[in-house]
Amino acid sequence: MVALxxxxxDRPMHLxxxxxxxxxxxxxxxxxxxxxxxxAVALDETLGKLASDGARRIVFDLTAVERLDTAxxxxxxxxxxxxxGAGATVERRGVHPDFEPLxxxxxxxxxxxPVTHPNTNGFGALLEKIGRSVVKLxxxxxxxLGFFGMVxxxxxxxxxxxxxxxxVALFTQLEETGLNALPILxxxxxxxxxxxxxxxxxQLRRFxxxxxxxxxxxxSICRELGGLMAAxxxxxxxxxxxxxxxxxxxxxxxxxxxxxxxxxxxEVLVLPRLAGLxxxxxxxxxxxxxxxxxxxxxxxxxxxxxxxxxFLRQLNQxxxxxxxxxxxxxxxxFAFIIAIVGCYEGLRVSRDAASVGRATTxxxxxxxxxxxxxxxxxxxxxxxxxx
Amino acid sequence: xxxxxxxIKIRGLVTKLGGRVLHDGLDLxxxxxxxxxxxxxxxxxxxxxxxxxxxxxxPAGGSIEVLGQSMTxxxxxxxxxxxxxxxxxxxxxxxxxxxxxxxxNIEVPLREHTTMPQRLMDEIAAVKLTMVGxxxxxxxxxxxxxxxxxxxxxxxARALALDPEILFLDEPTxxxxxxxxxxxxxxxxxxxxSLNLTVFMVTHDIDTLRATTDRIAVLVDKRVKTGTIAALxxxxxxxxxDYFNGPRGHAALAS
Numbered sequence: 001m002v003a004l005x006x007x008x009x010d011r012p013m014h015l016x017x018x019x020x021x022x023x024x025x026x027x028x029x030x031x032x033x034x035x036x037x038x039x040a041v042a043l044d045e046t047l048g049k050l051a052s053d054g055a056r057r058i059v060f061d062l063t064a065v066e067r068l069d070t071a072x073x074x075x076x077x078x079x080x081x082x083x084x085g086a087g088a089t090v091e092r093r094g095v096h097p098d099f100e101p102l103x104x105x106x107x108x109x110x111x112x113x114p115v116t117h118p119n120t121n122g123f124g125a126l127l128e129k130i131g132r133s134v135v136k137l138x139x140x141x142x143x144x145l146g147f148f149g150m151v152x153x154x155x156x157x158x159x160x161x162x163x164x165x166x167x168v169a170l171f172t173q174l175e176e177t178g179l180n181a182l183p184i185l186x187x188x189x190x191x192x193x194x195x196x197x198x199x200x201x202x203q204l205r206r207f208x209x210x211x212x213x214x215x216x217x218x219x220s221i222c223r224e225l226g227g228l229m230a231a232x233x234x235x236x237x238x239x240x241x242x243x244x245x246x247x248x249x250x251x252x253x254x255x256x257x258x259x260x261x262x263x264x265x266x267e268v269l270v271l272p273r274l275a276g277l278x279x280x281x282x283x284x285x286x287x288x289x290x291x292x293x294x295x296x297x298x299x300x301x302x303x304x305x306x307x308x309x310x311f312l313r314q315l316n317q318x319x320x321x322x323x324x325x326x327x328x329x330x331x332x333x334f335a336f337i338i339a340i341v342g343c344y345e346g347l348r349v350s351r352d353a354a355s356v357g358r359a360t361t362x363x364x365x366x367x368x369x370x371x372x373x374x375x376x377x378x379x380x381x382x383x384x385x386x387x
Numbered sequence: 388x389x390x391x392x393x394x395i396k397i398r399g400l401v402t403k404l405g406g407r408v409l410h411d412g413l414d415l416x417x418x419x420x421x422x423x424x425x426x427x428x429x430x431x432x433x434x435x436x437x438x439x440x441x442x443x444x445x446p447a448g449g450s451i452e453v454l455g456q457s458m459t460x461x462x463x464x465x466x467x468x469x470x471x472x473x474x475x476x477x478x479x480x481x482x483x484x485x486x487x488x489x490x491x492n493i494e495v496p497l498r499e500h501t502t503m504p505q506r507l508m509d510e511i512a513a514v515k516l517t518m519v520g521x522x523x524x525x526x527x528x529x530x531x532x533x534x535x536x537x538x539x540x541x542x543x544a545r546a547l548a549l550d551p552e553i554l555f556l557d558e559p560t561x562x563x564x565x566x567x568x569x570x571x572x573x574x575x576x577x578x579x580x581s582l583n584l585t586v587f588m589v590t591h592d593i594d595t596l597r598a599t600t601d602r603i604a605v606l607v608d609k610r611v612k613t614g615t616i617a618a619l620x621x622x623x624x625x626x627x628x629d630y631f632n633g634p635r636g637h638a639a640l641a642s
Contacts, residue, residue: 041504098583102581
């Protein structure tokens, strides 16, 4: 312990002061001024350095204390406890009756060690984080698979008894996920078509093969881009909406209310969304294809001088065999993924509002990720089948 | 320690919300060291009054003075920040920051308004936690891991972090079981006595009113009527009469 010099203690602390003196073997610590939060930093330092100098009896004299708040009271009591812990007898005197209740409250109640904070830095914490995420990923994948199975079973049960399908809810979903998505999807894919045609024309012009821009557009949009764009936009628009809607219902205990009223959650909440999306996403994909091709057609008309009839003729030749339908065939699978992930994340929401936001973000990221993985698998499959 | 100037002084307050006039010519004084309960029917603007006093709502007219400083005329950012250090607010569900632990929540105002070292902040956070009756292990928990009653206590600890002069409580006992509510009443009263707080409390709970308040302000006809419970119980206004003399009011006052 550092012994205090006289200059240390007389240093004006602006608000409060501490003056220790020896009196027949005892150490008298006179305190005065405003023992408040504003003086806490200075008092913390001064009282921390205060040494008993071997005195067995220590008296805190609070006669001159004008104001005392929790921070000030804690600092006095903390110092007193330190001396008492070292074996000295500690007394208080001159406490204003107004301050007595506060000192008593803190003295009798506060035996807590100072709080500690969770360790978020360092190698150990990093390892823990990695471990936790791996375990979480494993558990979540199993759970998602289980949910997938449950929805499939319910879907089959509903198909066998079609009356159980909620028609009104289904049509609401068709409007929400299908009709309302048309403007944004149409605009975006139209622009993508323009961009694509422009880039393609630029490269193909070097070989004098501008007309094949149309082939490039037709194949890439119908096989891949139209479907992917539609799926990604729907995942962002509708997948997130599924999670947010179901999650909010979960927070309000509406889902629990459904269960107690004898309704099947999957049948009421999941199946209409799933069925709606399986119907709308192929339609949206078709729409996206057409809009992207229209964008491309506009670009090649103005940029390369290829007329619309010539464009259509060339397009007709390029889209041989399955090409046009491959994109549409993938759409129901994408729809399934988006709806399942969206509903699953929504039902996983716990009872606090913050988890709705977290789940919504997760739902979008997961469904886009899974859609692209599925698309890659489709590519491998189609190339093996030779179509 | 009596102060001739009221801690909160409201004159001719007019507030509007969505085109609807909630308060019209409202006058209210809150004296230093008193516990004032604010009651009123649903939609009479109890919470709006609280939010207007602490500057979250702009009044459409009238003047508000808090601790001698006008909240309505020429309130600069610096003066508002200084004032905010002198009052603490407990929102309905605690309004704890969900990304921080309870201890970190209590340290937010300390970090913002003082230059304390981390060690001292941790000690003061622990003191506040025990003062509001939370166990030591609550410090490291996140708000989502706490029960509603514990969240309110943690919110109160944060409101008390800067040792405020005024404590604003918005429905402090709503959603608590009767035992926790009674404990909360006692806690507020103890803190009020030891810290000489002025408490402005919006509540529906007639038991809380009886247990803690010195005076009650009832919002009727876009103004307030103030008085002790005993005085208001004989008031001729039909709403006030029903409030204090209805079956629940009667039971609470008789006990």
